Amino acid sequence: MMNDEEVILVNFWSSPFGCRVKIAMEEKGIPYKYIEEDLFNKSSFLSAINPVHKKVPVLVHNHKPICESLNILEYVDEIWSDRSPRFLASDPHQRAQARFWANFIDRELYEASQKIYIGKGEEQVVGKNEVLRILKLVEGELGDKPFFGGDNLGLVDITLVPFYSRFYTWETFGKFSIEEECPGLMAWAKRGTSWYAMANKRPNSGTRRDSGEFESRNPSRYAEGILEPLRGGLQELDHHPTIFSLQKPQELFKRTLVIPDHKR
Amino acid sequence: MMNDEEVILVNFWSSPFGCRVKIAMEEKGIPYKYIEEDLFNKSSFLSAINPVHKKVPVLVHNHKPICESLNILEYVDEIWSDRSPRFLASDPHQRAQARFWANFIDRELYEASQKIYIGKGEEQVVGKNEVLRILKLVEGELGDKPFFGGDNLGLVDITLVPFYSRFYTWETFGKFSIEEECPGLMAWAKRGTSWYAMANKRPNSGTRRDSGEFESRNPSRYAEGILEPLRGGLQELDHHPTIFSLQKPQELFKRTLVIPDHKR
Structure with a gap:
């Protein structure tokens, strides 16, 4: 991987589709910048990089956007084909x-x-x-x-x-x-x-347009990583608009909130 | 391509999804057997080769089934990568x-x-x-x-x-x-x-479980090829059950019938 290349993931913290990309980047050990998109006030940047769907996740690699999570996974596997694991077999x-x-x-x-x-x-x-x-x-x-x-x-x-x-x-x-x-x-x-825990170790709740380079593969942050965004999500329930709060009363979001295994 | 390999396309004559596979095989010049599936009385063979969706098209290559048309296109491009054209670029x-x-x-x-x-x-x-x-x-x-x-x-x-x-x-x-x-x-x-014409040159209306090896790249049959299945379709309207006749009166099928360019 060239040192001067730019890799940006545009995502929304609770998206299972964006989580796929985080896992892929983490498994191959590829540093990237993370940009949290506010899905309730979509940016012109999102419209520019995904004009058809205006959805996350989008991976922007050296100014070229790639949309749709499975498409991104194949791209990541092909462009960083020298990094294991390979997500697809050769057969x-x-x-x-x-x-x-x-x-x-x-x-x-x-x-x-x-x-x-x-x-x-x-x-x-x-x-x-x-x-x-x-x-x-x-x-x-x-x-x-x-x-x-x-x-x-x-x-x-x-x-x-x-x-x-x-x-x-x-x-x-x-x-x-x-x-x-x-x-x-x-x-x-x-x-x-x-x-899943590894991919979510990064605190990424809330709306942060550019939170800088992601230090990947830092085992010491696993535990706090999976906890922090979820704690953040809980605290933000009353004032943070969500997909679900737009469709149904606030309580629906509580019902649909991601519940980590260790809290069960 | 090995001479002893077996390539079978299981399809329904009017499927635009199956037509993709026919075009792919035709463009790469790969001979194949064609099996017309009766979608109104699905065969146990279809259930065996596509147990999840029970839909056409299915490509069966050396007894291994591949389902979903875009998936088949990628497979065909990969397995016969030595045959041009390549459907996907290398970049x-x-x-x-x-x-x-x-x-x-x-x-x-x-x-x-x-x-x-x-x-x-x-x-x-x-x-x-x-x-x-x-x-x-x-x-x-x-x-x-x-x-x-x-x-x-x-x-x-x-x-x-x-x-x-x-x-x-x-x-x-x-x-x-x-x-x-x-x-x-x-x-x-x-x-x-x-x-499109090339892919449809094979007469494939009606229900024929196994109509034998497909002689590909026979230019003399282009014109009759695109005409025949459509003529056959027109003649069969009154007695051949169709997707549309199950949903709506018979006339709906007439409305939705593929109309070739030369009849416009």
């Missing part, structure tokens, strides 16, 4: 399988899960059943492997693991247990917690 | 751009266009406006290039061009002119007609 059929499952999760899981806590009555049941159908299919693909990528994390692992922090919320509002329904997937998720 | 940023636009078209255009002829009144207007928004954004990405892939067709061209045969239907029911609204895109579409 074309294994690559196709990984892309299939990553896309399946990307297209279906978030939308289905939203029904669990935004929906009521029958719609909530529908959401729960859809989420379980998806998770069971995904668990079937995992099989006996430690990770979807085999012995190491790969594209599918990075795509799915940010949702783990929402399992508790889904279970609470859907009244079901993922551990009981999908024990193999839950064991996988626990193996993957360290990636 | 990672150009690859990311192509994947972004191919995914954008894949996720948004079909759904928006369905509203034009399935919807009524306001929904039809919404569909028309969405389709025009998508096409104008795509036209902006094309810019002054002859093709999205530059001087040759690439991933985005192959993703979009099968929809060209539906432009007339969209225009008729939406009461607008793509030529007037997007002249640059229309000029591109006309440049791409030959690919």
